[in-house]
Amino acid sequence: MGRTLAEKVWEAHVVRRAEGEPDLLYIDLHLVHEVTSPQAFDGLRSTGRPVRRPDLTLATEDHNVPTIDIDKPIADPISRAQVEALRKNCAEFDIPLFPLGSADQGIVHVVGPQLGLTQPGMTVVCGDSHTSTHGAFGALAFGIGTSEVEHVLATQTLPLKPFKTMAVTVNGPLPAGVTAKDLILAVIAKIGTGGGQGYVIEYRGEGVRGLSMEGRMTLCNMSIEAGARAGMVAPDQTTFDYIEGREHAPVGADWDAAVAYWQTLVTDPDATFDKEVVIEASELSPFVTWGTNPGQGVPLSATVPSPDDAADDVERAAIERALEYMALTPGTPMKEIPVDTVFVGSCTNGRIEDLRAAAAVIQGRKVADGVRMLVVPGSVKVRLQAMSEGLDEVFKQAGAEWREAGCSMCLAMNPDKLTPGERSASTSNRNFEGRQGPGGRTHLVSPQVAAATAVTGRFASPADLA
Amino acid sequence: MEAFTVHTGTAAPLRRSNVDTDQIIPAEYLKRITRHGFEDGLFSAWRKDPDFVLNKPEYAGVSVLVAGPDFGTGSSREHAVWALQDYGFKVVISSRFADIFRGNSGKAGLLTALVDQDVVESLWALIEADPSTSVTVDLDAQTISAGDIVASFDVDPYVRWRLLEGLDDIGITLQNAPDIERFESARPSFTPTTR
């Protein structure tokens, strides 16, 4: 019987298989950041174990770093301690690190792909749930806990039980004005935030094939918000073109061998998935979340739902609670809701294509009075690329703030936060209560919708701008 | 991980059920960057009460915790196990443990001995009457003995084997190092390194 893409990658990494035991899987790339690694390094120290493959490990500073005044010491002592611990650990264990201020620093999930380190068919792990991003290349990439981080550091392997497989097939091309972000928000609204639990999702079909690598990364990034362990897209010419020539991409005969192998990384026609979901692209439109989990989303043209729409009492209570936290009234058109802050950035939408898309919308326009717009590149490289294209000037002339690279307002762990009661249109991935700051109200959107919303001060798509 | 065969020590009675991981160690301790030194966070809210069992001088130096049912419910934080170990506990005895807590304990080398509630009750009575009673937990024989009490306990066979051998997950994997080396030598030359 045929095998799915996920099964092929899994099988290619089984180091050891024994009856009654989990498979021991080899890990090709281990990404590390400051938040989830300190106890793992401490564990190695107390057991006297070395890092097995520092040359397959890479660290960067992202969650705690400020996005202004980066030449000054980090003000918050806890943030500073985490960053300093990472620097010390990487020095001690000989792990390459991109510290704040280095030309390769950035969000861990932006850095791996841009260096050409994320390649098809690899296993990629990081102590961070959005590791699923790297699945866009046809890699099996997933987040792990701190004990597992220690396990990978010490052994370059992980004992794992196989995941189930799910296909999400997008029929037809995405309509004009619909982005990968809108697609994934629609997928999560359809299957629910627990819909992917225990699964690796493979995104397929014309609507996925037509996406750029940036779009595929956005899609796979939020697999975690659907509850899945990982998301994947089979590699194709778009993938190869993106990787070729990057710093860590294979060259010469290695390149040819790699591409020949990568081309085999497709789900066989006779393979079966444990679950299948079909999305008709023609039914999609720009999407926005209204509630406090990523599954609580509606088309931008819709209204705030009512608890009366709930299928059962549990959902009813969830809607009521979310409406209360978000201070929204059922029936209000989404396009009439005013925002205070617009955030463009994060590992979901902080890549060059996202910044170009937002800049194209805001070019020659102004951020509405009373609205603060933050544009935060996902990495230093993205930032420099954007500046070489003049995008920073476009944003600044529109009245937006142009920042240094980092996770920034995606999570309230660094100085970029919402104040209590503030409402944001955010290109990040989580709209949980307090995610962007205690009491903050987050609406997830695409970069295009974020930019249009900044201009009107209310949720809007580029098509709404006169 | 140290091998665990027989442990003898004094025990503290924790007459509460449903002790969740937030009570074992509150979230504020989770921001720390070390793997050790969590003993101050253990039951930190209760430790402010001078009457709390661990604050009583007669229970100083205990290494066995006799807890009520449903110990370790709530969040999956591994810090709950670290805090118990850092405080000096080697064994927790209860009639019911939360799954994730039990799994984390097994990984970290803290023995969770599952017994009937009447065993818990008689242990409580015994160690309250005489806090200096020594409790012996024999993992090989799967028995707990203290005073006149001799009771058997349950433990996951795989966890038991690992504890007896002194193997943590990493230790087990490292036993298969030849498999890892064989796999590594066959990796294609085009796979990247971070150097």
Ligand code: SF4
């Ligand atoms: S940008 Fe947000 S989701 Fe992505 S790694 Fe940083 S904090 Fe996590």
